[in-house]
Amino acid sequence: MTTAGKLADPVRGKVDADGILLSADPRLMRLHLRSGGAEGGPLAVPELAELCRLSRRLGMNLSRPAQASDDECRIDMWVETRLAAADKDQQLELEIMDWKERPHEEPDQMDPARARDFDRLEGRGVIRTDAALRIIARQMPGDAAQASDAIGQSLLDIYDVIPPSGHTRLIEAVAERQPVRNQRVREKSGSQQLYLLQGQPLIDKVGVFAGYRFSATPESPETGDQAGKPVASKLISDSLFGFQLGPALRQPLGKIIANAETISSKLEGPLRGDYASYAKDIASAGRHLLELVNDLSDLEAIERPEFTVAADDIDLVDLAHRAAGLLAVKASDHQIRIDLPKEGETLPARGEFRRSLQILVNLIGNAIRYSPDGSVIKLRVSKDQEFARISVSDQGDGIAPEDQDRIFQKFERLGRSGDGGSGLGLFISRRLAGAMGGSLTVASAAGKGSTFTLALPNPE
């Protein structure tokens, strides 16, 4: 949460008789622009604009609370309007005190940062547009930073809409505020990369359509799949499973899971309790299958001799927070607390961002799976001259010394079954760690929990 903090530091703005925002402090201007406003245009923050109108209609100065929202945070404000001496045609001054920003808390709405992590984990890009389809944020796979050249331009100026789905269909979907599904587009300039877009309309706090959030999956021109990924991902897609069976299975599985979850959560209406429970089982089995498909896809990739990974500068503390964020719901289902390194800390390392995140998600996911409800999973970081290390410790049953090597073997489950694991996660994680020049080890004793440690090379 951020706060204006100081007593004598209100955020100010001026609005004319027609509601045009004449001037504004940076914070107010940023909110105005994010709300779809333009410089020199009408004040676009609905609650503030409404207060200005009321203040003018009454010819009175108001002092009211107000809330505004953009796609990243909710802003609580205390607003005072100041009319120039009873003249309704004069400028109105806005003075905003107690400006407090906080991230959205809606449980059913995924934190945008978390959604971005999921997208990056899956090798997808993200494009956020305003209501007029102008790009306001873009992060594509392989880009080190947000591509700023496209910001402010229309989505249709940057991408060509290509068959089989047509231009009209996209425009119709946008006009009706409908989700956009499987829209193929090609970058007009540069690499002319093909993408498959999935778009969700964004609705703000007051129920107004605020734009779209698209996820963009790279495709190859020849086959319509996967060619735009970075080197490592490309190799994955060249394999039989990753390239053909994986995508073919993921889509129907995704539909099965989504529909089963819709049924089990009774979104479409009341349902007999046992039927909801069956639907939950279907969703759970679907997720298990999907994880298996992902694991097999990865397995096939990493076993190829030419498998390589990118060497990014990453921060293990940041990765720990991201991975824990991705599994927060799963942990809270079991009342498990994930104890993370302090947010301000950093531990630089060298490795591929997506693969390192994948390893940590696997380790924390295993820890949640095999820890008792209500326990604590600790993530700690350390470093020496060569390696940066991050460890994941749980309070589970532990692993006997004779089994500690076996758990890193392919399909090794130590006799467990029915817990959603495929027996491939640790095998893949260790291979990935090795490919990045690091290691994955375990220290454990039966009945005393386990500590898995990922070591990655220090940055050069």
Add this chain to the structure above:
Amino acid sequence: MNETMNNDIIRHASAMAGKASFIADDFAQALFPRTDVSFNDRMRSNARQYLRATIGQIEQRICRIATDEMGVSHETLAKIGQGSGGQSFRLLENSGLLKTTEIVQHLFVKAQQGELAARLLQKISQQDLEATLTRHLDHADPVVAEAAMGLLVAQSKSTGAAGEISASLADLPAEIAFALAWPVTAALARLSGLPGSQLQQATERMLAAHDESASVARKSDRLARLLEQTAETGDAIPHPMKDGLSLFIARLARRSGLTSDQIIGFTAEPNMVRFVVAIRAADFPTQDALSVFAALDGDDHILTAATYGETDQDRCLALVSSWAAPGAYQNAERILADDSLGDQGK
């Protein structure tokens, strides 16, 4: 009977004849109330006194602006400006101009707030209640401390005698000040025989100078928001005997997403059922809820831990969320539901 008395009787009889057609309306309202809220004599008396005093302050302020600031010379206005001989209320009370939903709703809220304050004073002394306001003056966050000081100052200006509602122009919400000011202006124009434009100008000046931010309600709202946003105080469950009435109401309003006026209205309903739903939705622990209920209840009702605990919190949340919808929507929804019931009955 002397002649004067005869004349009085004749005048009163004529006045009664003029109002006779409304007797059935008044009696019908008393016989067939549309809500379960009962209004006692003290509430009626307080609301009337409050309205009379508020209108007196408004007309006095308008007259003073007209005479002192604008140089209008008029005997009636000067007299009213000096605080004597206010006439607007008498003229307005029978005109129906004060019977707008907005004004009457405000009167009801003020009257019920007076009731709550009186109930609270049976459980805690005025001195202790006033001391609650000093609690946040040393708050670590200077913004909170400053807001607490602001509320303390506003409270000290407006606190009236125990059991009465203090009428203060400064405490009026902007919409109510606006809704009252213009009928008063028209009444003054009629009483003084002055052209309306000068009085209108005076009223515009008065409204433009009205500082809503100085009112107790707004000061409480702001402090409540700040406290609820602060970890150390935001976790503490609001209580009227710890926070004082206006801050407690504002904090509960903030937590529930309802308005302070709605919360006050809930406390007038039988068994304060909607109030209980609101505190259940706001996740008040059982012991706090029972204590808050006891502090505000005026009829020896008892809320038991079992009743409170068994009240389904999810349903309370859904109900509170529906009450937080815009009033116009709730009204429309109710009317449409009534219509559809009517259709079914046909």
